[in-house]
Amino acid sequence: MDNLxxxxxxxAMGVPRVYCSCETCMEARAGGLNVRLRSSVLIDNGSDFLAIDCGPDWRRQMESLGQRTMRRLLVTHAHFDHIGGLPEWADACRWMGYKGELFAPAEVIPVILRQYPWLDRNIQMIPCDDGIELDGWQIDTWKVNHGKNGYSYAFRLEKEGYxxxxxxxxxSLTPQETERMHGLDLLVLGTSFYYEAAELSTRSVYDMTEAADLLRTVQPARAVYTHMSHDVDLRKAYILPENVTLAVTGLRLPLTRSE
Structure with missing residues (x-):
């Protein structure tokens, strides 16, 4: 069985923030529940894995898993918190003697290479706009609004009906952008704040109150919120939809329907 x-x-800044002494950051600084590295997940099939995003904490994340090799990666967009670990991955590929495979929408690839023009020596850049199949997962991608930060991409994965x-x-996703989110078994969604008071034009990621409205529209069986700032303290009891879980480092979810 595959696990997420x-x-x-x-x-983008992780938790704790180096300059901050808020309760969340102080608890995280002491090694508590709120320690949060930059957002990334992998699909573990028991013998290999497929990762999504490779931020600046990639080396620490790999060490925590006891993993020495990573061969395949999906990238949602070319912001530093999602690609900052690519030079280290490329170096690992070079030393291990294989070429990694990076799958990303076509317009994302040249942005990555402008930042790290040497990467394609050790990593093959593969456009995935027309969909790909990896480990039995049919994977589709589409552009989504990232607010003041431009755009990102979402990935939809399907295997054996899941x-x-x-x-x-x-x-602020439009109906066209949420079309492929309807009726999912699982939606993993970024929510940086519980409630963000800043003016909408200055923002880039859903807060949890807005995400609740989105869930009422697309109705996933389950949702997990990730990409959380130091505004979110996992020790607090937030008012959330019943089917929502706040992600913690190391959370493992079976990617299969319960019998």
């Missing part, structure tokens, strides 16, 4: 594993559940979406960076 959360390697990181934090926003359907789920990974969408860590989005806000």
């Amino acid at each position: 594993v959360f390697l990181g559940t934090g926003d 359907k789920w979406v990974y969408c860590p960076d989005s806000i």
Whole structure:
């Protein structure tokens, strides 16, 4: 059985923030529940894995798993918190003597290569706009609104009737952008705050109150919130829909329907 594993559940800055002494950051600084590396997940099939996003905490995440090799990766967009670990992955590929496979929408690939022009020596860049199949998963991708930060992409994965979406960076999605989110078994959604008071034009990711409205529209069987800032304290009891879980590092979810 395939399992979804959360390697990181934090926003672009992670938790704790180096400058911050809020209760959440102080609890995280002491090694508590709120420690959050930059958001990334992997699909573990028992013999190999497929990762989604490779932020600057990639090496620490791999060490925590006891993994020495990573051969395949999906990338949602080319912001640093999602690709900052690519140079280390490329170096690992070079030393291990194989070429990694990076799957991303076509317009994302040149942005990555502008930042790291040497990567394609050790990592093959493969467009996936028309869909791909990996480990039996049919994977589709589409562009989503990332607010003031431009755009990101979501991934929809289906295998043996189980359907789920990974969408860590989005806000104010249109009906066209949510069309492939309806009726999922699982929606993994980025929610940086419980409630973000900043003016909408200055924001880039859903808060949890807005996400609740989205869930009422698309009606997944289950949702997991990730990409959380230090505004979110996992020790608190937030008012959330009954089918929502807040992700913690190491959370493992079976990607199969319960009997």
